[in-house]
Amino acid sequence: MKISTKGRYALKVMIDLAQHNDGTYISLKEIAERQDISIKYLEAIVGILNKAGFVSSQRGKSGGYRLSRGTDEYTAGSILKISEGSLAPVSCLDGTAGCEKAEECVSLPLWRNLDRVVDDYLESVTLKDILEMK
Amino acid sequence: MKISTKGRYALKVMIDLAQHNDGTYISLKEIAERQDISIKYLEAIVGILNKAGFVSSQRGKSGGYRLSRGTDEYTAGSILKISEGSLAPVSCLDGTAGCEKAEECVSLPLWRNLDRVVDDYLESVTLKDILEMK
DNA sequence: CTAAATTCCTATTATTTTTATAGGATTATA
DNA sequence: TATAATCCTATAAAAATAATAGGAATTTAG
Numbered sequence: 093m094k095i096s097t098k099g100r101y102a103l104k105v106m107i108d109l110a111q112h113n114d115g116t117y118i119s120l121k122e123i124a125e126r127q128d129i130s131i132k133y134l135e136a137i138v139g140i141l142n143k144a145g146f147v148s149s150q151r152g153k154s155g156g157y158r159l160s161r162g163t164d165e166y167t168a169g170s171i172l173k174i175s176e177g178s179l180a181p182v183s184c185l186d187g188t189a190g191c192e193k194a195e196e197c198v199s200l201p202l203w204r205n206l207d208r209v210v211d212d213y214l215e216s217v218t219l220k221d222i223l224e225m226k
Numbered sequence: 227m228k229i230s231t232k233g234r235y236a237l238k239v240m241i242d243l244a245q246h247n248d249g250t251y252i253s254l255k256e257i258a259e260r261q262d263i264s265i266k267y268l269e270a271i272v273g274i275l276n277k278a279g280f281v282s283s284q285r286g287k288s289g290g291y292r293l294s295r296g297t298d299e300y301t302a303g304s305i306l307k308i309s310e311g312s313l314a315p316v317s318c319l320d321g322t323a324g325c326e327k328a329e330e331c332v333s334l335p336l337w338r339n340l341d342r343v344v345d346d347y348l349e350s351v352t353l354k355d356i357l358e359m360k
Numbered sequence: 361c362t363a364a365a366t367t368c369c370t371a372t373t374a375t376t377t378t379t380a381t382a383g384g385a386t387t388a389t390a
Numbered sequence: 391t392a393t394a395a396t397c398c399t400a401t402a403a404a405a406a407t408a409a410t411a412g413g414a415a416t417t418t419a420g
Contacts, residue, residue, distance in 0.1 A: 093227050093344070095315045096378065100333065107332050119395065133380055139397075152388025153394040168336055179227045182234065198241050199234070201359040202302055202351060209347045210227070213340060225335040231408065253366065267409055273368075286417020287365045 093181065095172065101129055101137050102175035103168065103222075109147065110163045110219050117149075117156035137175065144174045168222065169214030179214070181206050227315065229306065235263055235271050236309035237302070237356075243281065244297045244353050251283075251290035271309065278308045302356065303348030313348070315340050 104127050112118050120138065124131045138157060141147045146166065147157045159166075173179055177186075182203045184191035194200055238261050246252050254272060258265045272291060275281045280300065281291045293300075307313055311320075316337045318325035328334055 093229055093310065093313045093315060094317065095227055095337075097380090098378085100316065103333055103336075117395095121395080130380075132382075135397075136380085142396090149396065150388080151386075151396045153392095154389060155387080155395045157396090176227065181227060181229045183228065198356065198359075199237055202237075202356055203229075205351075206344070206347060209343055210340070213343045217336060217339075222332065222336055225332075230406090251366095255366080264409070266411075269368075270409085276367090283367065284417080285367045285415075287363095288418060289366050289416080291367090 096176060097133075098137055098140075099172045099176040101127070101134070102141060103171055104129070105134065105138055105141065105157075106146070106159070106166065106171050106219055107222060109157060109159050110223055113159055113163065115158065117154070117158050119154075119156035122156075140175055141171075146171065146174065163220040163223065164218045166219040167215045168217045168219070169211060171219070172214060179207070179210060181210070230310060231267075232271055232274075233306045233310040235261070235268070236275060237305055238263070239268065239272055239275065239291075240280070240293070240300065240305050240353055241356060243291060243293050244357055247293055247297065249292065251288070251292050253288075253290035256290075274309055275305075280305065280308065297354040297357065298352045300353040301349045302351040302353070303345060305353070306348060313341070313344060315344070 105123060108123050108126060109118060112122075120131050120134045123129075124134050127134075138147065138149075142149050142157070145160060148160045149155065149157050169179070180186050180203075184194065184197075184200070185203060185207050191197065191200075239257060242257050242261060243252060246256075254265050254268045257263075258268055261268075272281065272283075276283050276291070279294060282294045283289070283291050303313070314320050314337075318328065318331075318334070319337060319341050325331065325334075
């Protein structure tokens with residue numbers, strides 16, 4: 093039940109951008125040094141956040157990334173879902189697919205409830221909240 | 227954040243044994259057929275449950291497995307933790323290790339809370355509850 | 361008694377997913 | 391116009407997951 097580095101690093105990037113949220117663009121070089129993650133791997137992760145509109149980018153010299161909304165407008169859940177693809181504990185709850193044996197599956201209600209519990213919590217926490225947590 | 231087949235199958239085995247909980251020993255052959263999982267893979271999974279004392283085994287002809295306690299004495303969490311090893315969303319919350327940068331880690335409180343939320347839910351559900359869920 | 365059916369044990373293999381790295385094209389600015 | 395950045399596609403390395411294989415040990419049913 094682990095969150096992969098994609099999700100963890102995506103959250104770190106968002107937190108880092110939030111901590112340097114002064115309207116200027118922050119380069120991956122800076123983030124990579126602060127968070128101790130390679131620039132190349134960060135490129136892949138920030139690419140996802142960028143495509144999803146979670147960050148704005150500026151190419152070229154002195155370019156970089158910045159948050160595109162206020163820190164209270166991102167939930168932990170939204171960041172993790174975008175970067176991980178899905179947070180569902182079993183793949184039959186991913187997207188639209190759904191298992192054929194869903195009707196008769198005795199375990200499914202448990203997984204559904206677990207999914208709900210996780211989602212409820214992660215959607216209740218904003219990036220702003222995370223910065224203030226201790 | 228997926229539960230692996232180890233955890234899913236372990237739960238299936240426990241549910242199957244609960245559904246045939248008449249004091250007799252149920253062979254892996256039966257369970258394998260009902261749950262559509264290979265006997266060989268089941269052996270590995272039930273081995274874990276057996277070592278943990280979750281099931282009792284009887285070797286030899288007409289042997290098999292049966293629950294060693296009442297269905298209300300197993301939580302979903304205990305079954306999944308034994309089979310998966312850990313349910314923690316990040317490895318720094320596994321066992322005793324702990325990350326060196328824990329003090330300064332801005333994400334950690336979120337992961338701790340998520341771990342708590344998951345654990346609270348899964349420990350609140352018993353095998354008996356699962357059989358009655360819909 | 362003994363053949364059959366089962367658990368138990370240790371390796372090994374195959375597959376998939378995760379975790380990156382590489383190289384260079386494109387873009388904007390200082 | 392050189393430099394520093396994002397962006398894009400492909401590839402590789404490592405780790406974890408999922409499963410199989412072969413046979414030893416055990417118990418019972420006939």
